[in-house]
Amino acid sequence: MKQILYERLIQYILDNQDRFYRIAYSYTRHQEDALDAVQSAVCKALEAHGSIKNADAIKTWFYRILINECLKALKSRKRIVLTADAVEQEEYSEERFEQGGDIARELEKLETDVQGIIKLRVFEEMSLKEISAITGLNLNTVKTKLYRGLKQLKENMQEADVWVD
Numbered sequence: 001m002k003q004i005l006y007e008r009l010i011q012y013i014l015d016n017q018d019r020f021y022r023i024a025y026s027y028t029r030h031q032e033d034a035l036d037a038v039q040s041a042v043c044k045a046l047e048a049h050g051s052i053k054n055a056d057a058i059k060t061w062f063y064r065i066l067i068n069e070c071l072k073a074l075k076s077r078k079r080i081v082l083t084a085d086a087v088e089q090e091e092y093s094e095e096r097f098e099q100g101g102d103i104a105r106e107l108e109k110l111e112t113d114v115q116g117i118i119k120l121r122v123f124e125e126m127s128l129k130e131i132s133a134i135t136g137l138n139l140n141t142v143k144t145k146l147y148r149g150l151k152q153l154k155e156n157m158q159e160a161d162v163w164v165d
């Protein structure tokens with residue numbers, strides 16, 4: 001049984017590489033950090049494959065690992081002191097994985113956990129139950145944060161339009 005789960009995990013990872021990179025990039029906004037987060041998540045998942053209880057949980061289990069790796073990358077980046085060389089570097093942009101310009105900018109203004117919930121729901125098309133399992137939050141908490149975040153996002157977008165006029 002463990003061998004079958006291991007093979008399904010490998011197949012799942014191979015089939016969804018672009019999705020993993022896209023979600024990691026949406027969190028980190030840096031190519032290297034996103035690639036590192038995906039690589040770390042894959043390694044951790046393969047090392048801990050024995051903890052998977054059933055094949056239906058692979059998706060939520062892996063996304064939880066991936067998101068934790070993304071958050072770890074963000075924390076470690078905050079501890080890095082920028083030098084003059086680092087400040088002068090041109091910012092890298094991954095257009096293929098960018099999500100909607102203005103919406104992405106307004107989304108970045110929301111709380112990190114709310115951003116994550118919206119990204120999983122809208123961009124990854126996950127169910128609220130899956131998001132609850134990934135984030136470790138109660139289903140009702142996920143619903144509240146999602147709808148509050150979408151409302152705030154809508155208000156921010158409307159305010160931005162008012163300033164443009």
